[in-house]
Amino acid sequence: MAILRTVKHGNASARDDLRSLEEGVGFGPPHMSEEVLDEPRERPTRLPKAIYAHGSSIHSTLVQIAGSVGSALFVGIMSADADRLMAQGISKADAYASGFSHTLLIAIGILAIAFVASIVFVRIMRRKQGSAKK
Secondary structure, eight states: HHHHHHHHHHOOHHHEEEEEEEEEEEEEEEEHHHHHOOOOOOOOSOGGGGHHHHHHHHHHHHHHHHHHHHHHHHHHHHHHHHHHHHHHHHHHHHHHHHHHHHHHHHHHHHHHHHHHHHHHHHHHHHHHHHHHHO
């Protein structure tokens, strides 16, 4: 309710609002939020400051689109598996359970590939930064 306090009284800063919101809702430990808010950026960003908002909105849009496509893909796979299994005479509950299991295996596979790719990417970036310093 710190945001309402700011609107009514106008005496709390945005930083205090964020801290009390995080403490009240439990988004993160208070000491962590203070450190993050007080630290200056250590590494340069790829976008000029003038278009930070554009980059943020593009990122948010892409996250929403990817979530929609992923959900549709997984529900489609689960439904196709369930339809195939029900046509073979398996009960509806068992067919959907099997389809869900298949979908989870695919999601875990994608997650494993993304995890390995992220580790490889970090190592490549560290090598580039190490060679650039020399």
